[in-house]
Amino acid sequence: LSFLILIIGTHPWNSDLLYFEAIFRDLLTDRHPLREFQFSASTFFFPDFPLFLFFRSLSNQLNGVLLAYATLQLIWVLALFKDWFKERNPIALPLTALLIFAIFDQSWFTVFYPVHHGGQWILGTLLLFKWGPLRNPNSPRKYWGTALMVSLFSSCDILYAINGIAPYGLLMLFDSLKKDSKMKPWKAILWCSSAFLMNFVFYFLFRKLTGSYFGWNKPLFGRWPQALLFFKEFFNLSIFSALFISAISWLIFKLKRDIVARFLLIAVLISAFSILLTGVWADHTNVRYFIPLLFAMTYACTDLIVTFKEKNKPVFWAITMAVALGAGLQAQGLIKNQVQSILTAPYTPAHACLDQFSRETGIKEGIGNYWPSKWLSFLSHEGVKIHQVNETLEPFFWINNHEWYNNAHPSFAIVNYYTNGQISPETLKAYGFDHPLEKRNCGKFEIWSYPQGTPLIRPTPPKPQYKNFNEFR
Numbered sequence: 001l002s003f004l005i006l007i008i009g010t011h012p013w014n015s016d017l018l019y020f021e022a023i024f025r026d027l028l029t030d031r032h033p034l035r036e037f038q039f040s041a042s043t044f045f046f047p048d049f050p051l052f053l054f055f056r057s058l059s060n061q062l063n064g065v066l067l068a069y070a071t072l073q074l075i076w077v078l079a080l081f082k083d084w085f086k087e088r089n090p091i092a093l094p095l096t097a098l099l100i101f102a103i104f105d106q107s108w109f110t111v112f113y114p115v116h117h118g119g120q121w122i123l124g125t126l127l128l129f130k131w132g133p134l135r136n137p138n139s140p141r142k143y144w145g146t147a148l149m150v151s152l153f154s155s156c157d158i159l160y161a162i163n164g165i166a167p168y169g170l171l172m173l174f175d176s177l178k179k180d181s182k183m184k185p186w187k188a189i190l191w192c193s194s195a196f197l198m199n200f201v202f203y204f205l206f207r208k209l210t211g212s213y214f215g216w217n218k219p220l221f222g223r224w225p226q227a228l229l230f231f232k233e234f235f236n237l238s239i240f241s242a243l244f245i246s247a248i249s250w251l252i253f254k255l256k257r258d259i260v261a262r263f264l265l266i267a268v269l270i271s272a273f274s275i276l277l278t279g280v281w282a283d284h285t286n287v288r289y290f291i292p293l294l295f296a297m298t299y300a301c302t303d304l305i306v307t308f309k310e311k312n313k314p315v316f317w318a319i320t321m322a323v324a325l326g327a328g329l330q331a332q333g334l335i336k337n338q339v340q341s342i343l344t345a346p347y348t349p350a351h352a353c354l355d356q357f358s359r360e361t362g363i364k365e366g367i368g369n370y371w372p373s374k375w376l377s378f379l380s381h382e383g384v385k386i387h388q389v390n391e392t393l394e395p396f397f398w399i400n401n402h403e404w405y406n407n408a409h410p411s412f413a414i415v416n417y418y419t420n421g422q423i424s425p426e427t428l429k430a431y432g433f434d435h436p437l438e439k440r441n442c443g444k445f446e447i448w449s450y451p452q453g454t455p456l457i458r459p460t461p462p463k464p465q466y467k468n469f470n471e472f473r
Helices: 002-008 017-027 048-058 062-102 106-113 118-131 140-157 160-174 183-210 225-233 239-253 259-278 284-289 289-310 313-336 349-361 372-378 425-430
Strands: 365-368 385-388 413-417 439-440 445-448
Touching: 002 062, 002 106, 017 259, 017 289, 017 372, 048 160, 048 425, 062 118, 062 313, 106 118, 106 140, 106 183, 106 259, 106 284, 118 140, 118 160, 118 413, 140 183, 160 239, 160 259, 160 289, 225 239, 225 259, 239 259, 239 289, 259 284, 259 289, 284 289, 284 372, 289 313, 349 372, 349 445, 365 372, 372 385, 372 413, 385 445
Parallel strands: 365 385, 365 413
Antiparallel strands: 413 445, 439 445
């Protein structure tokens, strides 16, 4: 928990992390219709949004809300590992917690955030191992109940169908083929088929009830350079690669006698195949698409260290001390980066600059690209609202509401914000906006202001963008 506090206290908010805050304000503050809200490819409605909504109703301090959510995720992670290690958990659980933050921290911590695919995988997998058919083969209530629940999760995040439901279904099928198994092959096939069928039912129900569209927004095939990067990330000369190969080798060694090792290996293989197929891998920050790997490596490393305790105690204590030292060094680095209270979302010099501009001019509305718009709007102390636009100054419908553009009167632009899809001076010049009343430098960007009534948002009717065959209205 102390590591979570340190990490979240130093993490900058961005528009992705403000996804649920956007829905919260849209539904409960601005009272806009849900039917006009543009969701991301994965809605993350279950279980993430009810949890966020609960904590958000208790506090408007966004970092505190994030910390509460992340703490609950950590509790569920440790409950899952407690179930996996059973009688070995008194020594295994502290090691698990240390390993998460000592070795894999830069990858692990994103899993604890809302809308980063962790909520579905952690809670769904915990439910499957606690009450799933393999644990309760003769309980129709738990057999159908777990299928219903995990299919609800995956209908809001199709990735969980790939790296959670499918691996568990295959695990059931392989287990049913053993001579002494209580699970029948037809039951395993029925469970998996039913879970996938209910997944699509929930998917279409959500679409009909909200009128929204969402889907898989990554292209199938055609991203082979990313696939090559993916292989290089795991098979090179580095400490991480050594840990990766050791962990996978240990899971293979335990394959026959360890049901968790079987599940994790299946999940890793299916997840890796989906990443190669879609080419979503850019670097290690994309580990949110490869969540089973984090669990597989942490489980294998913990199990391997505990095995050393049983075989060679001096080696066990040496490794444990090395892990504890690594955790201490990580903590020291995080403490150095602490700049403010962990309970408040960052209020940066860029926010202060924008707010000062608003106080001096009385201007409250502007335009910006996707990344700074929510980050500046929601964390502004002056109630400044920035409308998302693309490089051609047309409305950018992504994690926002079409209604936000009705009666919009922006009078400034966020220019030269450093990340992709930026609004540049060349863009503004191309549309005749190269003579602003004022240019103000705010460090990360410039503010270009214009007379009231300047048509900064190009009039484009709200419409869905058909990116591939899986996205539709």
